[in-house]
Amino acid sequence: MRYKAVSDKGKIRISNEDNYYLDQTVPFFMVADGMGGHAAGEVASNIAVKICSEYNIDKENPIKSLENLTNKINNNIIKTSQENQKYAGMGTTFAAVFIEENNLFYVNLGDSRIYIFRSLDNKLKKISKDHSLVAQMLRNGKITKDEAFNHPRKNIVTQALGIQKDLDIDSGQKNLKNEDIVLLATDGLTDMLRNSELENLMAAHNDNFDKLADELLNRALKYGGRDNITFILLSRDNN
Known part of the structure; x- marks a missing residue:
């Protein structure tokens, strides 16, 4: 399995409240974008990482297992924020995948994203559903994709771990073909690069994850x- 993980604080933020975790032996991969004042977002995303690192996916029922993991992280963040006032209101997005043979099982909450790039036809497809105000407006036909990309309120999420008990978890399963990139x-x-630019970069550098990761981050x-800025590239092939 090939993979490359990148996390950078960017040019504006003082600290990096994003986090990621991976275990290629499972294989399991996740990214989290923390939110909250006084670096509480970093605490929330760290909780997600810690729980993922200790969790065993039930391979008999992977989607349900991923949903249970999501709820466990959510409850833990809520408990931590209730016990310490300085963490009140903290939360994190959560996007994770578990791969078994040619099956990809995924779970998502918030506006972090999961894509599959099909190298056979150089097409990139987003498989996760955004939980955000702008995504809701787009699904309801109130704005166009171009308007969504440039919308001033596109940072407002409607779901995040640690904010509420009841979650509208986005989960599912997709078939992976040889040389697909997740x-x-x-x-x-994804707020900086349009889908078409992501697709073009992945088509140009799908055989070299180091180069591709550099290009994505630099853009x-x-x-x-x-x-x-945090992302993980992964593929079942060994190029």
């Missing part, structure tokens, strides 16, 4: 680097 990313990357920074 991309997990926080909005520090996000070039376009302003307004947020923390």
Whole structure:
């Protein structure tokens, strides 16, 4: 399995409240974008990492297992914020995948994203559903994709771990073909690069993850680097 993980605080933020975790032996990969004042977002995303590192995926029922993991992180963040006033209101997005043979199982909450790039036809498809105000407006036909990309309120999430008990978890399963590339990313990357640019870069450098990761990060920074930038590239092939 090939993979490459990148996390950068960007050009504007003082600290990096994003986090990621991976275990290629499972294989399991996740990204989290923390939010909250006084670096509480970093605490929330760290909680997500810690629980993921201690959790065993039930391979008999992986989607349910990923949903249980998501709820466990959510409850832990809520408990921590209730016990310490300085963490009140903290939360984190959460996007994670578990791979078994040619099956990808995923879970998502918030506006971090999961994509599959199909190298056979150089097409990139977002498989996760954004939980955000702008995504809701887009799904309801109130704005266009171009308007969504440039919308001044696109940073407002409608769901995040640690904010409420009841979650509208986005989860599912996709079939992976040979040489497919999976991309997990926080909005520090996807708010800077349009889908077409992500697709073109992945088509140009799908055989070299180091080069591809450098290009993705450099473009996000070039376009302003307004947020923390975290992403993971992974593929089942061994090129």
